[in-house]
Amino acid sequence: MKSKYWKLLAVFLSIGIVAAACGSDDGGGSSTTTAAQTTTTAEATTTTEVEVVQSGSLLDTVQSRGTLNCGVSGSAVAFSETQADGSITGFDADYCRAVAAAMTGSADNVSFTALTASERFTAVQTGDVDVLMRNTTWTQSRDSSVGMDFGPTTYFDGQQLMARVGDGFSADSTVADLDGAVVCTNIGTTTEKNIAEAAEMAGAEITLLGFETSDEVYETFINGGCDITTTDGSALVGRKVRMQPDDQEWVIFPATPISKEPLGPTYGQNDSAFADAVNWTVYATIIADEYGITSANVDDHVGDEGEVGRLLGGDGELQTGMGLAADAFYQVIKQVGNYSEIYNRNLNPVGLVREGSANAGWLDGGLIYSPPAR
Numbered sequence: 001m002k003s004k005y006w007k008l009l010a011v012f013l014s015i016g017i018v019a020a021a022c023g024s025d026d027g028g029g030s031s032t033t034t035a036a037q038t039t040t041t042a043e044a045t046t047t048t049e050v051e052v053v054q055s056g057s058l059l060d061t062v063q064s065r066g067t068l069n070c071g072v073s074g075s076a077v078a079f080s081e082t083q084a085d086g087s088i089t090g091f092d093a094d095y096c097r098a099v100a101a102a103m104t105g106s107a108d109n110v111s112f113t114a115l116t117a118s119e120r121f122t123a124v125q126t127g128d129v130d131v132l133m134r135n136t137t138w139t140q141s142r143d144s145s146v147g148m149d150f151g152p153t154t155y156f157d158g159q160q161l162m163a164r165v166g167d168g169f170s171a172d173s174t175v176a177d178l179d180g181a182v183v184c185t186n187i188g189t190t191t192e193k194n195i196a197e198a199a200e201m202a203g204a205e206i207t208l209l210g211f212e213t214s215d216e217v218y219e220t221f222i223n224g225g226c227d228i229t230t231t232d233g234s235a236l237v238g239r240k241v242r243m244q245p246d247d248q249e250w251v252i253f254p255a256t257p258i259s260k261e262p263l264g265p266t267y268g269q270n271d272s273a274f275a276d277a278v279n280w281t282v283y284a285t286i287i288a289d290e291y292g293i294t295s296a297n298v299d300d301h302v303g304d305e306g307e308v309g310r311l312l313g314g315d316g317e318l319q320t321g322m323g324l325a326a327d328a329f330y331q332v333i334k335q336v337g338n339y340s341e342i343y344n345r346n347l348n349p350v351g352l353v354r355e356g357s358a359n360a361g362w363l364d365g366g367l368i369y370s371p372p373a374r
Contacts, residue, residue, distance in 0.1 A: 057273035059103065059323050062130055067109050070096035071129035074114025075214050077238025078350045079155075080134060088112040091346040092133040095154060095265065095282065098336040099131065102281040102328040107335040116212050118188035121146055124268050131278060132266040135232060137190045142266075149275055151265035152282045156358035156367050158257025159194050160233040162240065165249040167227055173253045179204040184217045184226035186210065191231045194259045218243055232261050238350045276322050284311055284329035286370040288338040290361060295337045298330060311373045318373065339368065 062068050072080035072092055080090040088096075097107035113129050120136060123129045125147060135157075136142075138150040161178070163169035169177065175198045183199075185191045187210035199206045209226055211217045218239055221229040229236070236252050244250050265278050288294070291308055293301050302312050310316045313327035320326050336342065339361075343354060360366025 057323070058130055058268070058271050059274040059277050062103050062274075063323075066104055067111050068096065068100040068103055068131070069111050069113065069129045070099070071113050071115045071120055071123050071132040071134055072096065073134040073214070074112070076135055076235060077242050078346050078352065079234070079238075080112075080114075082114060088114075089346070091155065091342060092135070094336055094342045094346065096131075096133045098285060098332045098342070099133075099265070099278055099281045101331045101335045102284075102324055103277055105325060105328075105331055107331075116188075117186050118212065120266075121148060124148065124266070130267065130274075135235065135263050136266045137261045137263060138266075139190060147269050148266050149269045149271075151267070151275065151279045152286075152370075153262040153264045153367070154282060155234065155263045157232040157234050157261040157263055159191055159230060159259040159261055160236055160252050160254065160257050161195075161228050161230045162221075162236045162250050162252050163228050165251050169228075169251055169253065171251055171253050171255065173251070175199060175202040175254070175258060176204050178202075178206050178228060180206075181227040182207045182209060182225070183228040183230060184209045184211065184220050185230050186214060186217060187212060189231075190259065190261065195230050198258045214239075222248075232263070233257055234347075234352055237352055241350045273323055277324055280322065280373075281329070281332055283370040283373070284332055285337070285339040285342060286361075286368055287311055287373055288329075288333045289340045290363070290370070293333060293338060294341055295334055298333045302330065307373050 072088055074080055074082045074088065076090065076092065078090055080088055080092040082088055093112065096110050096112065100110040101107040113123065115123050115129070115132070115134060120132055120134060121142075124132060138153065142148045143150060161175075163173070178199055181204075183195060183206050185195060185208065192208065192210060195206070196208060209220065211220065214231070214235070217229055217231075220226055222243065222245060233252065240250050240252065265282065267274060267278060287307065288298070288311070291301075293308065298312070301308055303309060303314055304312070310318060312330045312333075313319065313325075317326045319328045325331075337345075340354070343359070347353075354360045354366065355364070358367045360368065362369040
């Protein structure tokens with residue numbers, strides 16, 4: 001984590017008293033700058049030397065290690081799924097690979113850790129993972145008291161509910177229709193708080209059953225242990241496609257989600273070099289998408305003028321000033337793809353399409369947008 005530590009050496013020339021205070025961290029690499037602060041009184045001049053010790057960024061650690069440690073769900077359909085051979089696939093997993101490509105030069109230089117909702121923030125705080133790419137909602141408390149920082153939203157989601165048609169629910173059902181229902185969800189999530197609050201506001205009395213893993217939630221739902229399951233709408237769509245039994249029909253409602261769930265990279269606070277590298281990796285995939293630059297044609301655009309040229313490592317490139325290789329974002333697009341490629345190959349197969357959604361590009365009426373690479 002990038003942090004600042006102050007070592008104060010106060011030299012009182014008039015009375016010969018020396019006082020010092022210091023702090024240290026074991027972060028790799030450090031740089032030191034010294035500033036002088038002078039205070040003048042009627043009797044004496046006191047000079048305080050302020051030594052600023054700045055520990056190396058997590059970016060340095062990842063590059064030295066040669067591997068990005070990325071926290072994922074491992075059980076989020078189409079976002080991060082653990083396969084039989086132990087590999088991780090999905091939209092979130094591919095963004096782990098994109099960041100690895102930017103930081104280390106290879107999308108293969110990533111180590112995945114599957115984390116439950118209750119484990120994820122501790123894993124960041126203890127350094128077990130460098131970044132989370134796992135359906136983690138950006139909220140005020142997480143951005144402050146929990147100690148997380150958030151990158152660009154890669155998927156705009158919203159909480160919905162799923163129930164069996166055979167139990168009397170339909171696409172027109174509302175939260176008020178949950179009165180008396182047993183609702184399954186994951187503990188330690190915004191989902192849990194959102195449904196409790198929404199039910200109370202709608203005057204519905206519900207019984208909440210909390211589970212550590214999503215698999216436990218859906219197994220309980222399928223077996224009739226609860227009437228409703230609730231989480232981000234994208235997750236419900238994926239589970240419905242993959243898990244709906246032949247003798248059941250599941251329905252997702254309400255049409256308008258009960259919450260906003262912006263999902264994207266999450267990492268520890270106050271490390272701007274690492275944050276910049278993660279954030280601009282995401283932005284690079286969006287900018288490339290806007291220009292129609294894909295993994296298949298990116299080589300044709302190396303040497304282009306303007307924003308594309310800079311982004312791909314040409315004249316005026318800004319990547320080396322960020323601690324990355326000049327061709328860092330070229331490697332991202334070449335090895336992983338632009339935003340549409342990442343989205344379409346992972347999310348389209350379960351019925352999640354960009355068109356008409358918040359995840360369309362800003363020129364198409366959506367919210368996916370990048371600052372300029374300038």
